Amino acid sequence: MSETPSLLRRLIDAGLFIDTGAPGLYGRSGAFEEVIDRIDAAFVRAAGDDVTEVVRFPPGMNRRVFETSGYLKSFPQLAGTVHAFCGAHSDHMDLLEHLAAGEDWMGKQEPTEVVLTPAACYPLYPVVAARGPLAETGGLFDLQSYCFRHEPSDDPARMQMFRMHEMVRLGDQDQVLAFRAQWLERGQALVTSLELPFSLDLANDPFFGRGGKLMAAGQRAQQLKFELLVPIHSEEHPTACFSFNYHQDHFGLTWDIKTAAGEVAHTACVGIGLERVAIALFNQHGLSSSAWPVGVRKALWG
Numbered sequence: 446m447s448e449t450p451s452l453l454r455r456l457i458d459a460g461l462f463i464d465t466g467a468p469g470l471y472g473r474s475g476a477f478e479e480v481i482d483r484i485d486a487a488f489v490r491a492a493g494d495d496v497t498e499v500v501r502f503p504p505g506m507n508r509r510v511f512e513t514s515g516y517l518k519s520f521p522q523l524a525g526t527v528h529a530f531c532g533a534h535s536d537h538m539d540l541l542e543h544l545a546a547g548e549d550w551m552g553k554q555e556p557t558e559v560v561l562t563p564a565a566c567y568p569l570y571p572v573v574a575a576r577g578p579l580a581e582t583g584g585l586f587d588l589q590s591y592c593f594r595h596e597p598s599d600d601p602a603r604m605q606m607f608r609m610h611e612m613v614r615l616g617d618q619d620q621v622l623a624f625r626a627q628w629l630e631r632g633q634a635l636v637t638s639l640e641l642p643f644s645l646d647l648a649n650d651p652f653f654g655r656g657g658k659l660m661a662a663g664q665r666a667q668q669l670k671f672e673l674l675v676p677i678h679s680e681e682h683p684t685a686c687f688s689f690n691y692h693q694d695h696f697g698l699t700w701d702i703k704t705a706a707g708e709v710a711h712t713a714c715v716g717i718g719l720e721r722v723a724i725a726l727f728n729q730h731g732l733s734s735s736a737w738p739v740g741v742r743k744a745l746w747g
């Protein structure tokens with residue numbers, strides 16, 4: 446009896462994913478991208494008549510902004526930094542010799558001012574802070590970016606480079622908690638319309654090291670993160686497809702963002718993993734999107 450091929454193998458064999466030889470780094474076919482576009486549009490439609498400001502940043506962010514944001518305190522293991530050759534002619538010769546000999550050629554690579562964006566919302570906060578205090582109504586932003594996380598895996602839903610679409614709310618505590626509560630409903634309605642099985646659960650981020658356990662426990666005790674989980678490669682360990690995060694005043698304090706009343710702003714964000722939802726759909730409804738159930742096609746294509 447032959448073993449069922451893994452989901453990754455099936456995605457590659459169906460031509461939806463293109464193997465690059467590096468785990469968690471895939472090319473995508475036109476058919477896969479069409480589904481990504483439809484999910485992206487459905488996520489924006491779920492925002493109803495919310496008035497959002499659309500902002501797009503490249504997938505690399507200012508290293509100083511990244512350093513100030515506190516990401517390295519919590520997730521040094523996931524960060525990706527961009528380095529570039531900064532040598533002279535002799536260093537170049539040296540690099541080529543090392544390369545030809547199959548040796549380490551990174552000697553003259555130096556850190557640039559760019560790091561890879563780990564979550565779509567990170568570049569936003571200093572930009573909002575620079576505008577001055579928020580309006581009475583607070584702020585509401587729509588961001589989408591490729592993100593990098595160094596977590597190589599052969600689970601196709603755990604990539605190193607993937608797209609995250611986020612809605613970000615800034616304001617007083619009541620405003621941002623109301624936003625999160627509203628998106629908890631919207632996220633469930635969206636996934637229901639896609640006919641995917643799901644559960645909603647309290648969650649924590651993968652904080653690094655010895656202090657990490659304590660931070661994770663604190664995050665859970667304060668109910669700062671919820672995830673909408675869909676079984677993809679395992680019923681027992683379903684995969685987070687949406688995250689609903691309340692940052693309290695972390696970014697407000699870090700970047701000196703003030704409400705109209707002069708208080709430190711609170712923030713929250715809801716993020717959808719576009720590839721994860723697409724993979725969940727292909728896994729649940731089959732590898733050809735034209736054969737998906739009528740209701741699912743209607744939810745995506747209208």
Ligand code: AMP
Pocket residue numbers: 564594596602603604605607609685686687688716717718719720721
């Ligand atoms: P997080 O900031 O960890 O809550 O991530 C936000 C969303 O991005 C998650 O709910 C996932 O849908 C998606 N995501 C996170 N990590 C990955 C990954 N390694 N590969 C694909 N999608 C991811």
Ligand code: ZN
Pocket residue numbers: 564565566567611690714715716
């Ligand atoms: Zn975010």
